[in-house]
Amino acid sequence: MQIDDTDRRILRHWLAEPALDRAALADRAGVTPATLWRRLDRLRGAGVIRSETAVIDWRALGYEVEVSLRFTLDKTNPRAFDEFIAAAREVPEVIGIETFLGRVDVRLNVLARDMVHWTGIYRDRILTLPHIAEVEALMLVSTIKESGGLPL
Known part of the structure; x- marks a missing residue:
């Protein structure tokens, strides 16, 4: 799967602050919430995003x-x-x-x-x-x- 600069920007911001709600993530990545949802769904479908898990201390x-x-x-x-x-x-x-x-x-x-x-x-x-x-x-x-x- 080819990812572009927008996908990278979304992933970079999400990795930096995984607790961000989707609206804030979209804002930080410079995309609309609808675009964010579409791109995250595409990245999940391609196996780039494997899971969203809780990290327990x-x-x-x-x-x-x-x-x-x-x-x-x-x-x-x-x-x-x-x-x-x-x-x-x-x-x-x-x-x-x-x-x-x-x-x-x-x-x-x-x-x-x-x-x-x-x-x-x-x-x-x-x-x-x-x-x-x-x-x-x-x-x-x-x-x-x-x-x-x-x-x-």
Whole structure:
């Protein structure tokens, strides 16, 4: 899909202030509300805008521990990836699953309320996942930059 300068301007303003109501977004982007609606519908239909979601500050809800787990799987079983991912999806505290090419096969992002909760999740749910050959845990200390935006 080809996007033009108006589409880019709409997306740029929306990314900068996602809470703007549509009238204010149209005003900032220099288009009428009707034009804004048409363009947003077209961008959604083309898959440029995948979703509009709430961003929750999990720390504000008491989740103080975030861990990224990197797994190398035992690939002697041809279903290792599928079985591991299916089991990982069942762990409620797993908020992200990503697969890679290279030494690391899968990364899980896990949230826990505190270290006691994390220890229970790790022992009872993570270490029981199938086909683990190696696991490395990286505990998040701080997030320096978090952005889904690129220059438009």
